[in-house]
Amino acid sequence: MGLQLPILLLLLCCVSGLPFYNGFYYSNRPNGRNLDNGYSEGIFNGVKLVVETPEETLFSHRGANVTLPCRYHYEPAPASPRPVRIKWWKLSENGVPEQDVLVAIGLRQRTFGDYRGRVRLRQDRAREVSLEIWDLRLEDYGRYRCEVIDGLEDESGLVELELRGVVFPYQHPQGRYKFNFHEAQQACEEQDAVVASFEQLFRAWEEGLDWCNAGWLQDASVQYPVTQARRPCGGLGLAPGVRSYGPRHRRLHRYDVFCFAVALRGQVYYLEHPEKLTLAEAREACWEDGAQIAKVGQLFAAWKFHGLDRCDAGWLADGSARYPVAHPRSNCGALEPGVRSFGFPDPHSRKHTAASHSRSFI
Numbered sequence: 001m002g003l004q005l006p007i008l009l010l011l012l013c014c015v016s017g018l019p020f021y022n023g024f025y026y027s028n029r030p031n032g033r034n035l036d037n038g039y040s041e042g043i044f045n046g047v048k049l050v051v052e053t054p055e056e057t058l059f060s061h062r063g064a065n066v067t068l069p070c071r072y073h074y075e076p077a078p079a080s081p082r083p084v085r086i087k088w089w090k091l092s093e094n095g096v097p098e099q100d101v102l103v104a105i106g107l108r109q110r111t112f113g114d115y116r117g118r119v120r121l122r123q124d125r126a127r128e129v130s131l132e133i134w135d136l137r138l139e140d141y142g143r144y145r146c147e148v149i150d151g152l153e154d155e156s157g158l159v160e161l162e163l164r165g166v167v168f169p170y171q172h173p174q175g176r177y178k179f180n181f182h183e184a185q186q187a188c189e190e191q192d193a194v195v196a197s198f199e200q201l202f203r204a205w206e207e208g209l210d211w212c213n214a215g216w217l218q219d220a221s222v223q224y225p226v227t228q229a230r231r232p233c234g235g236l237g238l239a240p241g242v243r244s245y246g247p248r249h250r251r252l253h254r255y256d257v258f259c260f261a262v263a264l265r266g267q268v269y270y271l272e273h274p275e276k277l278t279l280a281e282a283r284e285a286c287w288e289d290g291a292q293i294a295k296v297g298q299l300f301a302a303w304k305f306h307g308l309d310r311c312d313a314g315w316l317a318d319g320s321a322r323y324p325v326a327h328p329r330s331n332c333g334a335l336e337p338g339v340r341s342f343g344f345p346d347p348h349s350r351k352h353t354a355a356s357h358s359r360s361f362i
């Protein structure tokens with residue numbers, strides 16, 4: 001009986017090590033001699049490298065500085081510090097390929113692509129290898145992997161970064177279902193936004209977005225969010241949810257689009273003007289006021305994040321006229337908060353003033 005105990009313990013130790021194996025191998029081995037200093041075969045017998053990253057998603061906003069936390073340690077702790085190589089990269093998502101962000105060996109750091117000059121390793125504490133990103137861009141949201149490579153051992157952790165934003169459906173001035181995927185991407189960009197991802201649309205649906213026209217998403221699938229099943233919108237038999245037409249042909253198929261806009265650095269305001277203006281006059285009046293006529297994405301962001309509320313419609317850069325309602329009231333459109341649209345009125349008509357976007361206020 002006495003002999004069985006050590007065997008049992010040995011088995012438990014090995015089995016409990018298994019969940020830490022993440023199935024990921026780094027193929028590009030460091031070959032500098034310095035890196036392998038102190039490395040000897042078998043040093044990892046019974047020593048585990050553990051990488052810790054936060055489980056919850058980080059939220060930030062455009063233009064902000066953010067730190068993606070990552071720390072590592074050994075179990076049990078080694079007698080002296082061991083040299084490691086750190087690699088941060090962004091996972092492939094929504095058709096955007098995987099991107100290298102930063103590689104660090106000792107004090108040397110190398111940054112890549114759009115991240116050059118905008119990221120650094122943050123090492124305030126022992127074995128901290130967090131990634132600091134400055135001046136966040138719209139495209140920076142997604143999942144990042146923090147990888148620690150120690151000789152033959154490597155482990156990694158995931159950090160998910162989301163930008164606070166708002167999803168809005170966008171339709172061509174000439175009506176429903178006019179954009180192929182490429183035109184949809186351009187339409188969102190022109191509204192200071194990007195095509196929304198499925199996760200962003202799903203979150204918007206959870207927050208109550210209900211839209212009966214199908215729109216492109218970042219992965220070139222076409223979907224629409226329904227919070228209340230109804231007849232003209234897929235019928236009563238289908239449960240509420242985000243409904244998908246699946247992937248569509250990027251060039252041949254045409255739909256609306258769901259765009260994603262993030263909180264602004266400027267301010268959106270309604271131009272106080274004694275008369276109503278044509279679209280061209282509105283553009284000019286904004287310019288004379290030291291601002292620019294606002295884009296649709298900017299209006300949605302101002303409504304969502306700054307509670308912009310206005311009961312009369314203003315011209316926007318794309319030629320549409322809209323107004324944002326943060327506090328619904330009976331004499332001001334529908335009963336839900338939202339941005340209402342008058343569509344694309346005759347640009348020569350004088351029915352509206354303008355929504356302006358100024359960059360001078362932060």
Ligand SMILES: *[C@@H]1O[C@H](CO)[C@@H](O)[C@H](O)[C@H]1NC(C)=O
Nearest residue numbers: 062063064065066133134135
């Ligand atoms: C971000 O960090 C940079 C460099 O430290 C600093 O100059 C800038 O003001 C920071 N931006 C914000 C929004 O805090």
